[in-house]
Amino acid sequence: MRHLTQIMAVGLGLVSSSLLAHDMVPAKPQSQAIVISNARVHTVTDGVLANTDIRLEAGKIVAVGTKLNAENALVIDATGKHLYPGLIALDTSIGLVEVEMMRPSNDSYEVGQSNPQLLAVSAFNPDSEIIPTVRVNGITHAQVVPQGKALTGQSALVSLDSWTIEDALVATPKQFHLYWPTMGRLSHDDEKRKQQVEQYNQQREAIKTALQDGYRYYLAANANKINKIDNRWQAMLPLYQGQGQLFVHADSSEQIEQAVAMITPYQFKLVIVGGYDAWRVAEQLNEIGASVIYNHTLSLPMRKDEPTEMSFKVPKLLKQAGIPFALGFSSDWNARNLPFAAGQAAAYGLSQDEALKSITLDAAKILGIDDMGAIAVGYKANILLSSGDMLDPLSSKIEAVFIDGRQIDLNNRQQQLYQKYLKR
Known part of the structure; x- marks a missing residue:
């Protein structure tokens, strides 16, 4: 993918206009x-x-x-x-992906691991054919999220009925996204297992370095001692100033604990995206006032030895743990199933009112909005x-x-x- 700021031109040049534009006014x-x-x-x-x-x-x-x-x-x-x-659909690629199997119509990610300056919404297509199929299920707004590795850029909340990107944008605090590395199943081979661990540690170290570089830039900015503008860390200043949120995509207890330990010194407003094990580390999350966007309600269990219905029960467990949360649906066209994910959560422990709240008011609150x-x-x-x-x-x-x-x-x-x- 080209830089997200150039995406619209690239997408329009490479994909047939019949795939890019619906005719609903x-x-x-x-x-x-x-x-x-x-x-x-x-x-x-x-x-x-x-x-x-x-x-x-x-x-x-x-x-x-x-x-x-x-x-x-x-x-x-x-x-x-x-x-x-x-309904507010969180953690989506609506308007960034048109046909999943066609690379030129997928504008959801960028190369590299430190791109906090990139804006996913610059690639948003308000004429996407997917949008009318999503809003017919009651979704009026969507969080458009960049994908990739480590610091991938900034998301935005958009209305799903607009002429232009500017028309679609809904004002929110800045939203930065960090994808925590995953290691996967360790190999039985000692050498390969060692390589896996080393690679994982290198990825974590790269994130640590990026956050430290951003913090040093923030200190220099406060002291008026910046000699050369760095677009990456300049974009992240609102996060260090407490005017933005960091959305960390992580599922396992180990990932979440590592992320919390690394991020807590900076006092970022933290939202865990995924959060399959978030209820297991509720004490750490509640201590720093973190929220969760849980997006596995209609998924299979993460582990083979877990009950089949484990994914369905997590919203109830988050509620019991006192963690502020909302339900998300990490997809483009499939995000239309968001209300049914909430219904599934209601069938496995949430009340009907709590389930509805998790895709409306609670979603708005996580994004820092108080009138939706x-x-x-x-x-x-x-x-x-x-x-x-x-x-x-x-x-x-x-x-x-x-x-x-x-x-x-x-x-x-x-x-x-x-x-x-x-x-x-």
Whole structure:
């Protein structure tokens, strides 16, 4: 991949435009008040309210209650239906990957191991064909994350209905990503095993060196003694200044403990991504106020001797351990299964409300956002109207999606093909 700042031009030059652009027109800004009446409202912050109205104005929720004033408003009767907050998909490559098997359409990673200055969102394609297929399952926003080794760059939160990258961006604190090295299964051969351990230690040492270099640059910046700008460490200054977060991708207890030990001296705001064993090291994580994005809810167990349902139970274990967490889904097109991952977590220990919160309000909080992820006055009008339980793949049917009060076109390539072949 070329530098992420050049990605859009490269992708457009190498991939057919028919693969890059859907033909759903982004909705216009909300110009008329909307009242959705008589719904079963899943507020996330105040439980579930039966036969309740909400009023949307200028992209915000301005009222929640019964028999709300509908003057000069478009009224939508939602009797017998459910209202949910829009879902926030964490740790995705939506808009960075179009066709997984086509290298020119995969802009999710960069070469090298110290690229904190790179912005994944510079490669985001708001016209991706994948986006309409994801939002039809209720996902209104996605965290677009760079992949790779060690320090891979910065992620961003985007709206899934926009004309341009600038339109899509949602303001959040800076988000830096660090992929902790993995060693895999050790070889039975002594020499090969020694090489594996050495390579792992070298990778850890490289991360340590990078963090130290960044810290020295930060000290020099504070003392006005920088003689030559280094784009890598210049980009990381907000992290050392406490104005950003470090997302460390790690799963095993050993990885997480090593990451915490190395990072704690810098007092970074830490989020563990993956976090399969995070509940096992809850004391260390809670001590430094770390959060977790758990993304294995629909995966097989990490170890052969674990129960088959182990991956499903981890959200409950995180909850019991008192670790702030949200559910993620590390994918592009497959991120549309996020609500069903939450449903699976609910089937294995979380309550329905906790499961919904883990993909809405808790996801927003981890990203440092305080006006998304709930149906409450003052929150952004990111709303889903469903005729069934959104967390249940058998009954879920999203009928309408609103992003900032704008009703979104739910047409997509799959529906178009379905209609096409009905006529065959």
